[in-house]
Amino acid sequence: MNNHIKVILFFYVTILFGCTSKNKTIPKKEDVLLATVYNRSLYLSEIKEMIPSNASKEDSTLFLNAYVERWVRENLLMHEAELNIPQDSNIDQLVRDYRASLIQHNYEQVLISLELDSTISATELMAFYEKNKNQYKLDGAIVRCRFIKLPLTAPAQSELNQLWKSDKAEDFVKLIDYCNRNATAYLLEDSVWYQLDDIISEIPKSLLSNVSMSSRKDFKLEDENYKYFYKRFDYIPKGEIAPLAFIEKKASSTILQKRKLKLLEKKKEEIYERELKKNNVKIYKK
Structure with a gap:
């Protein structure tokens, strides 16, 4: 095996069974190193919660073997990829953008769950249908x-x-x-x-x-x-306008989607105006 790769598999099943009960963590000094790939290390405490509590010693050992082997291969591939990343790929920026997108999406979902009115009256539904029914052939x-x-x-x-x-x-x-x-x-x-x-x-x-x-x-x-x-x-027949009863779910979904977008735009503007007044936003025009 390559000298840069140290794969150390300690299958201390007795330790595992003594430490994998619910809400019980392995003390750091007693943690078991399972594998290393370059500067990355895998410890038993990272995966012990994945092992079913009712698994036998044999099944636990099989699980650990399989997990470690997969972890080693994935991290070798990651190391190889990092060595061969084109200099102009700007991975760090892509990661930052993706992280920001995830955080924003999560916050938007919280706002929607807390503030979106999901009730659609029969009158509103009918008005939407009459206005847009030509789209539902x-x-x-x-x-x-x-x-x-x-x-x-x-x-x-x-x-x-x-x-x-x-x-x-x-x-x-x-x-x-x-x-x-x-x-x-x-x-x-x-x-x-x-x-x-x-x-x-x-x-x-x-x-x-x-x-x-x-x-x-x-x-x-x-x-x-x-x-x-x-x-x-x-x-x-085909080509005719669908009755409201047939497209009600689709129409309701469209109405709610428009409400979501309107709510999010409103929130963005509210946050913008609030932070602008607090002088937390500075726009430097050329």
């Missing part, structure tokens, strides 16, 4: 419907047929329960808009060759494995 057709994909081996199919035809609220509850127990896939909330392509993907193309999903409102299909039940209540 459908990439594919959507439907309000009920759909069930049922294995041919499912029990009590006559019961399902009755529940499928019924308009009674208590039968709808039974239908949901039946599908929970037996269906491979199902969509039963007829007030929700679904992507038509998602439903089509559940049905073999061979069965749909003579069925137009854009015009058929009700059908039952069957192949060698499944039965397919479909009942459509509403349909909006």
Whole structure:
């Protein structure tokens, strides 16, 4: 092994097990040096919390071996990289910029969690939709419907047929329960808009060759494995403006994002004005 690299592996498992209990640290004088690479050192105290408390001595030893080997290789690569950094790469500045970015981002998240009003009224949501709805044209057709994909081996199919035809609220509850127990896939909330392509993907193309999903409102299909039940209540084709109910989450997210940006800009200006008054900011114009 290269003379510049001293790899010293001390697997004092007895020491490890005596020192890795919760909230217990290894005194510095008793710490165990595990490896060194040039001027970098790895001590047991740095990794002892990573070892599961219920690990056996053998598992702990295997873990330490693997960790140390990985640490050595990574630090050798780091040393090699430091020797070969181009002089014009300005790594220190990049690190400072990245650190500043992380600190700023963390502070912004704290501000947002403390001060952002995340409540969106129905009136505000509708006003946003009316103003921006042309941006929400459908990439594919959507439907309000009920759909069930049922294995041919499912029990009590006559019961399902009755529940499928019924308009009674208590039968709808039974239908949901039946599908929970037996269906491979199902969509039963007829007030929700679904992507038509998602439903089509559940049905073999061979069965749909003579069925137009854009015009058929009700059908039952069957192949060698499944039965397919479909009942459509509403349909909006591709290229039309999406209803608010379909894009509500996306619209709400956009509203909140705009609020975040507005809040952060306001805070920046408040901090600027405050520090300017305290003479903590000096701008030297040429």
